[in-house]
Amino acid sequence: MKLLKNLGWFLLAILSFYFGYGLVQSMALSALDLGASIFGVLPLYIVLSGAYVYGVYRWYQTEKVSIQTTIFNRYIWLPTLVLLVAITAQFFLPEDPSVNQQIVSQLTVAQPVFGFFMVVVFAPLTEELIFRGMLARYLFPKQNNGKQTALFLLVSSVLFALIHFPGTLQQFLVYASLGLSLGLAYVNRKGLLYSISLHALNNLIGFLMILML
Secondary structure (H helix, E strand, O other): OHHHHHHHHHHHHHHHHHHHHHHHHHHHHHHHHOOOOHHHHHHHHHHHHHHHHHHHHHHHOOOOOEEOOOOOOOOOOHHHHHHHHHHHHHOOOOOOOOHHHHHHHHHHHHOHHHHHHHHHHHHHHHHHHHHHHHHHHHHOOEEOOHHHHHHHHHHHHHHHHHOOOOOOHHHHHHHHHHHHHHHHHHHHHOOOHHHHHHHHHHHHHHHHHHHHO
């Protein structure tokens, strides 16, 4: 019964991501498409998105997540290594941009300042809060052994891949590998700072590469 209740709360957190933050994001993009000034849209977007992040973070903090030290979180360098391997591997794979990546590329070129805040700042904050923090908070609050942590890493990696709408197996594996590195970062520091930082770094690299091409 408790598991079903917690699953319901986690689904509510996901709905808040899509219909709360998603609404703020879509309204800002629509305003820009209609010719609204970036100087008017961007501050409002930052304020509303910041309020959402703050609210969900306070929600996340209402109960602590217990994560025991295992082989998955013993080495602080492991998440960064997995991320670097995932990024490097993409250079050797056939070019296969997902719909999500195409949208991000178009936005970055058209509205680089807004794109920076959406992609490099708020995407890491919101996605890590929901798909790492809230996932652990409700479905994996007590990771007392390696099996429980491994299951958390698997679920969080798959969810991270799915929310980016992969259209091919290659796209799914790329996003899942990135999700694995971020999940490892979360369990390594037993909190969100490391995973948010790695997520922002990954997105910043992609953002800069789009601008330089």
